[in-house]
Amino acid sequence: MGQTQASSRLLFILSIVVGTGLAVPLADKEAWSYVEVRDGAHMFWWLYYADSPSAGYTDLPLVMWLQGGPGGSGSGFGNFEEIGPLNRNQEPRKTSWVQAASVLFVDNPVGTGFSYTERPDGYATDVATVASDMLVLLKHFFGERAEFQGIPFFIFSESYGGKMAAAIALELTKAIAQGTVKCNFAGVALGDSWISPLDSVMTWGPYLYSTSLLDDYGLAEVNGAAGDVKRAVEQQQFEKATELWSVAETVVEQNTNGVNFYNILTLEPEEKLGSSAGENYIALQTRRHIRPLHSQSLSALMNGPIRKKLGIIPHNVTWGGQAEHVFSNMAGDFMRPVVDVVNQLLTTGVNVTVYNGQLDLIVDTMGQELWVKQLGWEGLAGFNKLRWCALDDPITPGFTGAFYKTYKNFAFYWILRAGHMIPSDQGPMALQMMKMITQQA
Structure with a gap:
């Protein structure tokens, strides 16, 4: 050392x-x-x-x-x-x-x-x-x-x-x-x-196409999925829009061989996050966007040495333990x-x-x-x-x-x-x- x-x-x-x-x-x-x-x-x-x-x-x-x-x-x-x-x-x-x-x-x-x-x-x-x-x-x-x-x-x-x-x-x-x-x-x-949010979703297709991560067929599919999100937002159906946002991300993954949403030139750090049978969109989005912020090594640090150092964390509170509830409760506002x-x-x-x-x-x-x-x-x-x-x-x-x-x-x-x-x-x-x-x- x-x-x-x-x-x-x-x-x-x-x-x-x-x-x-x-x-x-x-x-x-x-x-x-x-x-x-x-x-x-x-x-x-x-x-x-x-x-x-x-x-x-x-x-x-x-x-x-x-x-x-x-x-x-x-x-x-x-x-x-x-x-x-x-x-x-x-x-x-x-x-x-x-x-x-x-x-x-x-x-x-x-x-x-x-x-x-x-x-x-x-x-x-x-x-x-x-x-x-x-x-x-x-x-x-x-x-x-x-x-x-x-x-x-x-x-x-x-x-x-x-x-x-x-x-x-x-x-x-x-x-x-x-x-x-x-x-x-x-x-x-x-x-x-x-x-x-809508401006982000509506530009996914053009951005990926301009960086050679979508072909013409993929561009059409991603734009179509984004259009569904747009219609829900325009109708003020925001929880539905959040669910359709999740669908649009799946369409992006399927057409780009699993592009990393956080850096298009970097591979996903863990397993590809395709949708599992029967999995609801909240669970899927938690895996896509919350779990990368709670890697196994970081969780071990926070719930081990850091928790001990801080000395004030209640015994029944786990670092990151309520993260999925945070996300799901904000789904209608997302x-x-x-x-x-x-x-x-x-x-x-x-x-x-x-x-x-x-x-x-x-x-x-x-x-x-x-x-x-x-x-x-x-x-x-x-x-x-x-x-x-x-x-x-x-x-x-x-x-x-x-x-x-x-x-x-x-x-x-x-x-x-x-x-x-x-x-x-x-x-x-x-x-x-x-x-x-x-x-x-």
Whole structure:
């Protein structure tokens, strides 16, 4: 074992839990706790204080990370697979966001990760409830940790987390204006986000065809399945639309020999996820989109050493144990767009960033660009007139790593050679983007 790895593991082992139920590891680098956001509904948060050699944490921003799914865990996947200080093998991550910001992971909605509900009716069923729950947590967090009230606070998100982030950002803006939450909200960043589900689904066929992953017959079949989803959405039959979305994904798999929805150039990490006889669409979609966020090795880490380290997880709560219930309870809200929410954020003056991976299928960039062009924001015409700017790859100067453009309080980043999980695929570029959005670069 190398010296750096040994030191990291020593830090991990030396973490202690104090009598208040709030963990304070060595050198006060972390904190975590639960907040009861509704009766019997408990949300778990985990904070890493910024660890920069050149600045104290009070001089750096606070970033909250929201995972997708719904049912994917930020404390697990976002932390150990994407942006946290250690990877799943408990080795230091060179591209951790903690070197440039304090990072707050929240297992959201209730039932995700280590969050849990005591009753079957405790799950959220729409983004309005998700936002309401998060406002309770944020009021509690900033109330208890007043040192963060003046620090620029950003919400970063991925996938369905972006849909939740938009709704949360709008409610947070209202709460700050009303004086019920004290914080310095500085912006929201929507990564590969499920803002306009229909625009994503309707562009699957053209995107796959343009990348030589569909022939003419396959294109017709995928477009046909997408058309069924569109009709259900237009008829406001959103739960049916979610079921037909699942059917459309099966059609995509059948015509592409099992393309990876998260990165079209990467094989599925586990077995192909074709539909099993008699399997309902909720179970199928859980296997497709929740299980990849709860790999066997990550589950072993979270339900073993991490659970022991945290010391506050109830004995009957398993990390990820309620994820399928989270997803199924949100099924009726899943295909509803929140473009109007983004419009309101921009009109209110909130800084909004959209960023997307070039190789993502599930939320392809073509679909993102479509809903952006539908915005009613008065600055859209000015944004559209701009040409994008190239960003060098941080590891390979002279090679393009991304394009971006920004106008007033809106920005868009096109991240090259990245799929749905941009920090996993292009960690250095994701870190640079975060610094730019938080005005550190």
